[in-house]
Amino acid sequence: MIKPLADRVIVESAPAEEKTASGIIIPDTAKEKPLQGKVIAVGPGKIDEPMTLKKGDKVMYGQYSGTEVKLDGKTYLIMRESDIYGTL
Numbered sequence: 001m002i003k004p005l006a007d008r009v010i011v012e013s014a015p016a017e018e019k020t021a022s023g024i025i026i027p028d029t030a031k032e033k034p035l036q037g038k039v040i041a042v043g044p045g046k047i048d049e050p051m052t053l054k055k056g057d058k059v060m061y062g063q064y065s066g067t068e069v070k071l072d073g074k075t076y077l078i079m080r081e082s083d084i085y086g087t088l
Helices: none
Strands: 008-014 036-044 059-062 069-070 074-080 085-086
Touching: none
Parallel strands: none
Antiparallel strands: 008 036, 008 074, 036 059, 059 085, 069 074
């Protein structure tokens, strides 16, 4: 596992919705990128800005936030704590 540096966090995205509220199945090509996930690892923070997130937090982030990386067959996002809108 990657250990994030400074104010960065590693997030595992929640799976995309597969059905609508009315039960219609959404094909893979039409699925929207998920905007929430679970924090897998947290960096130590900056000297003047301690980290407020911790491992296991469920978070909401912007659609184009972070950089995708693949590790051990899973896709994760590495992003700054400031790119995260809030916890769920």
